[in-house]
Amino acid sequence: MNPPLKIAVAGLGTVGAGLVKLLASQAALLEARCGRRLVITAVSARDRHKKRDVDLSGFAWYDDPVEMAKSADAEAIVELIGGANGPAKALTEAAFVKGRHVVTANKAMLAHHGATLAAAAEGAGVTLGYEAAVAGGIPIVKALREGLAGNKIERVYGILNGTCNYILTVMRESGKSFEDVLADAQKKGYAEADPSLDVDGVDAAHKLAVLTSLAFGTAMDFEAVSVAGIRNVSPMDLEYAGELGFRIKLLAIGRRTPRGIEQRVHPCMIPAGIPLARVDGVFNAVMVDGDFAGNTVYVGRGAGQFPTASAVASDLVDLARGVRSPVFGVPAGKLAKLVVSPMAEHRGRYYIRLMVRDQPGVIADVSAALRDERVSLESMLQRGRSKTKAVPVVLTTHETVEAAMLRALDRIGRLEAVLEPPCMIRIEEL
């Protein structure tokens, strides 16, 4: 029998506790699959005396995770603290210096420092596993890095934030406002007390930066991700989307274009009939377009204690079995500089909702602004009539360039009869 793989776990929140449970309950199975045992030897968390539903008595305790990464009796350090910098990054770097592998669920750290950390791991002859950082229980990192390794990837996209997807799903089903549904999601534990990382699209953007690096062999460039969240999506937009044959989803999209790599996270109108439109609630879905495999789709739970623990475990199994691939698919030194395809040059169709004073001439003014930017209208809907209140006008355009669209919207937003900033949602052809 081979010696066990000794593991030290930093961070005992939801996922950390889930991992402790998984390694206990699957011990025999994992031993059969790896030819050796997977054994936690040490743990570290902020509060030693916090009540937890897992038994930590068999593990060495460290108050300082960085110290644990340096000196625990462990080959692999699992980082579940989170945050782009701070102790998470410090312990990861310390582990590499000591020649220890790191497995992490930390997309923020990877989005900001992924290429540097991969280089450090490589230099130390160890590896950095991060299956848990993207799309929870879905083994999408492995699919991209190994399963689709024969493909040039053209596009990787999907629903990467379960909180947003849950909120949009409930908003659509209930007609309630973003604020009401968010408050409810917070009560149920589906949204954080501070929801901004999720609802502003930042979490999805972190994950996208990781996926694009992996898919395109480019060094991650988080600043280059164009990000918009779901705060401005109104029940009205969800209703109009339905009427126009669309669903609204927060998508993260990484794509090769002739100009470079496009990375964007924003609400999208997508055809209601396609499978992605039916991925609802807390589920995640990732679609990959490869030049040989074609389009493949991966769906599952994007977060939660057990799915995320499952992903961490898969990285530990790889370590135990001696399975090693380059962290982001190619050696860190060969990650190309990401050439950014500017959003201003993005081409697509647009959904626009205006709240206007119901008076003659408004549509003429709006149409003129679009015409002057050569934005061609596809449809226009003006349903309500009111002498006193703002009424919605909904437009969809034919394909146009983003910069032109934004110039037109700027002018439209300054029209005297347009009473709120225009709401713009990109229509995505998938």
Next chain:
Amino acid sequence: MNPPLKIAVAGLGTVGAGLVKLLASQAALLEARCGRRLVITAVSARDRHKKRDVDLSGFAWYDDPVEMAKSADAEAIVELIGGANGPAKALTEAAFVKGRHVVTANKAMLAHHGATLAAAAEGAGVTLGYEAAVAGGIPIVKALREGLAGNKIERVYGILNGTCNYILTVMRESGKSFEDVLADAQKKGYAEADPSLDVDGVDAAHKLAVLTSLAFGTAMDFEAVSVAGIRNVSPMDLEYAGELGFRIKLLAIGRRTPRGIEQRVHPCMIPAGIPLARVDGVFNAVMVDGDFAGNTVYVGRGAGQFPTASAVASDLVDLARGVRSPVFGVPAGKLAKLVVSPMAEHRGRYYIRLMVRDQPGVIADVSAALRDERVSLESMLQRGRSKTKAVPVVLTTHETVEAAMLRALDRIGRLEAVLEPPCMIRIEEL
């Protein structure tokens, strides 16, 4: 630079030619990803002089694939000949004896000899890759063996045969008969001249035997798979399915039950609203229920030159990178004997279509047969009326035991007013 991975390819049909093209067009990409080149050194096929759209001039030619497996200048032999026995098996065994890896797309060979071949590979210190054997371009083997390795798998199921899925999709959309749609599919190249392996469910059963072995850690037992194909599905059944809120799909299902492992391939009625019901045409879909990851779903092209070549390439990348996992997830010697859960003890709901003479008393006789076997009716439809022709009667049952259902059907089939053998389709709750 590491020395190249030298590859010999046996079989130059659709997939073999696809692989030659893939390795040529992705050469730089693969070299970056593997840190070494992937180079074909030798090929073997039946007819050296057949016109092919790939250039073979750089490769050594072998008339005998077994001889090539033994003596070609290659570390890895790719087996794309097919067939459970014959040259495919002989060359695989010969390669192992010579300490060479084998990558295969051959589900028939694996379904019949998988455990033995895995043991031989292990004994020789080499590996047997077979990502291409199941679900084409979808990296489902890697997902099960590595990505979900932290999970006890409860069920693996899906649409594993694109030909059947295509035929059922077109039958539903066009109302045409099985025979007509099959003939059309043959013309288009979506079905083989001898379609029996596909339409009788054997191909899906081969793939299921591989997936169950991988999912449950059991030695494959192809004889234990309960198999029925789609020849008896009529346009009438597809229409009734729609009326009852179902779609008909040929599913392959592997499941743990308290009695053992259930393996079955047959047409199923599944709820029209679930994502699996919308996987149409030549697409495959695999769903996996893991105890930690929950349900994950994998969709993509299940066959075809390029998707299958993509899967072969992923195994070659693993070899080039030195990535090794046990062939079926655990060492061959630890594959458990598969305890079969007998189909007679299967519990489920059933759809039954009878063609009857329209006369008083038929329903009473049918009902009595069901009552005597304690099969409880959920619904009954009798639409048409005719003095001269058989009319359909459609029944659905509540959950019952298969053996009782079959006994009741036997008795019903012998009723004088029942003019054709009853058509029975299992209703699957997913």
